[in-house]
Every structure is written in C-alpha cells, then in structure tokens.
Amino acid sequence: xxxxxxxxxxxxxxxxxxxxxxxxxxxxxxxxxxxxxxxxxxxxxxxxxxxxxxxxxxxxxxxxxxxxxxxxxxxxxxxxxxxxxxxxxxxxxxxxxxxxxxxxxxxxxxxxxxxxxx
Numbered sequence: 001x002x003x004x005x006x007x008x009x010x011x012x013x014x015x016x017x018x019x020x021x022x023x024x025x026x027x028x029x030x031x032x033x034x035x036x037x038x039x040x041x042x043x044x045x046x047x048x049x050x051x052x053x054x055x056x057x058x059x060x061x062x063x064x065x066x067x068x069x070x071x072x073x074x075x076x077x078x079x080x081x082x083x084x085x086x087x088x089x090x091x092x093x094x095x096x097x098x099x100x101x102x103x104x105x106x107x108x109x110x111x112x113x114x115x116x117x118x
Contacts, residue, residue: 001037001038001039001040001042003017006042006046011050017038024063025063025069026038026042044070044071045069048068049062064085
C-alpha cells in the first residue's frame with residue numbers, strides 16, 4: 001500500500017504519515033522507485049494513533065501504547081504506564097480549563113461593567 005492509499009484509508013495526510021514514521025510509530029519499506037510501501041495492517045495502527053491523538057494525547061504519549069496499536073486499543077486492560085499517561089494528560093487539560101475559565105470571567109466581568117449582558 002502506497003502512502004496516498006494509506007492516507008485515504010485512514011483519513012489522514014501523507015505528511016502526517018511521514019511524521020508518524022519519523023517518530024517511529026509506523027514503518028515502511030521502499031519500492032524500487034523509492035516510494036514508501038506500507039503493510040496493509042498499518043491502517044489499523046494509524047487509525048489507533050489518530051484515535052489517541054483525537055482523545056487529547058500527544059505523539060509522545062502515544063508511544064506508551066505501541067504494544068497494542070496493532071489491535072483494538074480499547075479492548076484490553078490498560079497498563080499502569082498507560083493509566084499514568086492518561087492521568088497526566090487529564091491534569092494538563094484540567095489546568096488549561098481552569099486558566100481559560102479565569103480569563104473568561106475577566107472578559108465577562110469587563111462586559112458587565114460596560115453595561116453589556118453576557
């Protein structure tokens with residue numbers, strides 16, 4: 001499977017796939033013409049990577065899940081290391097939400113002081 005086919009099958013871009021490969025999350029071989037060739041099973045791995053990224057994890061976080069990226073990442077019991085990654089990511093998100101809430105309240109307060117309804 002060539003990079004364009006993999007991109008289409010997974011809803012991603014060739015650029016993202018090259019980045020995943022550079023980060024060691026997926027691998028390819030080279031055809032005689034120099035094109036990347038991916039194993040069809042890479043489709044599952046890329047879909048799992050994208051699912052984890054869409055869940056708020058970073059590529060560094062995703063590395064922890066490498067042993068289970070070729071199957072159903074939601075089926076098995078999470079390892080202690082995986083739970084720690086998720087716990088840490090949740091703490092980061094909670095801190096960001098708290099900071100954004102403070103900013104929102106400041107802006108809403110300024111509007112209220114100006115006689116605007118929020």
